[in-house]
Amino acid sequence: MSITDTLQVRVKSITWEADGILSFELCPMPPRKELPAFTAGAHVDVHLPNGVLRSYSLLNSQDERQRYVIGVNKDAQSRGGSRYMHETLRAGDTLTIGLPRNNFPLDEAAPLSVFIAGGIGITPLRSMIRRMQALGKPWRLHYAARTRQGAAFVDALQVLRDESGAEVQFSFDREPGGRMLDIPGIVTALPPGAHVYCCGPLPMLDAFEAATKTLPPPQVHVEYFAARESAATDGGFTVELAKTGRSVFVEPGHTILDCLEGIGIEPPYSCREGICGTCEVRVLGGTPDHRDLVLSAAEKAENTRMMICCSGAKSSKLVLDL
Ligand code: FES
Incomplete structure (x- = not known):
């Protein structure tokens, strides 16, 4: 496996946050005293x-350099990720993690930031709310979960609501009288210029996405936890690697990344x-079939960058900056 820069951290504490949700506090290991900076x-x-x-x-404040905090929902269909985190990982264990990356940045200049969370999707928004709070900027939160017992950070968010006067709406649709969040209604009520963020199932x-179709794209922000469509594996095109001059033919059934690994790259x-952006590569020629x-x-329309783990080609040849 090829990975980007990593660092070792120690699991300092594990906290029950809600039914099926634990948070993990990760701290630097000597000689490192601080962790690399991140943004909400x-x-x-x-x-x-x-x-x-x-x-x-990361759900903690971006001002904290002595720890990262992550929240993990135990997935009933876990293939070894969340189950390991919940059942095997213990306080005191060490972990290897990648450096923080942000594909869901906050626009700190927005006149109002409206956050829509579904279940464990509250985690990145929790850090964003802390940031807006620190900047003294207005925000709203609409937070949906099946039940109150399964919703993390409700008490802390209620305290924040009371302290800040921010509008915080909870929606527990499996509770008596509970209703689903009215996302079209929330979007319709947005004042001009407001930025809206959504993370959830x-x-x-x-x-x-349906409700925000007519909003200016820069004001709409989405974070995905899972792929929406399958990888492009039709194959039948050539990838030329500009830095070395090597070429590889992408056979049907494979991704570009598969084929590069196949020739030792x-x-x-x-x-x-x-969904993570780690495999992004500059495109110097040809037309990608974007699936990320x-x-x-x-x-995507610029066709100057692509994710080679899932995207393919619409042209017979791609030239990549590799
Ligand atoms: S490896 Fe995550 S986007 Fe390609």
Whole structure:
């Protein structure tokens, strides 16, 4: 496996946050006294000892350099990531993590920031709210979960609401009288210029994208936890590597990343699903078939960058800056 820069951290504490949700406080290991800086909305890749790699959003304040805090929902369908975190990892253990990366940045200049969270999707928004609070900027939160017991940070958010006067709406749809969040209604009520952020399960993101279609794209921000579409594996094109002059033919059934690994080249990657941005490569020629959730529609249209773990080619040849 090829990975980007990593560092060792110690699990200082593990905290129960809600039914099925634990938070993990990760601290630097000597001689390092501080952790690399991050910005609200960032995530880190966690390289688990069982060989599984998972990305988790940082939920603490970006002003803190002595720790990262991540929240992990125990997924019933876990393939070894969240189950390992919940059942095997202990306080005192060491972990390898990647440097923080931010594909979900906060626009700190917005006149109002409106956050829409579904379940564990609250984690990056928690850090964003802390940031807006620190800057003294206005924000609102709409937070949906099935039940109050399964919703992390509710008490802390209620305290924050009372202290700040910010509008915080909870929606627990599996509780008596509970209703789903009215995402179209929330979007319709946005004042001009407001930025709106959404992180949650795919049905919520679908509703959000439908509701925000007519808003200016720079004001709309989405974070995905899982791929929306399958990788481009039709193959049948050639990839030329500009730095070495080597070429590789991408056979049907394979991604560009697969084929590069097949000839001994190991570009950085993490999720292999088009959601983390680690495998981004500059495109010098040809037309990619974009399948990732990292680049915006405008960035995809430029065809100057692509994620080689999931995107393919619409042209018979791609020239990559590799
Ligand atoms: S490895 Fe995550 S986007 Fe390609």
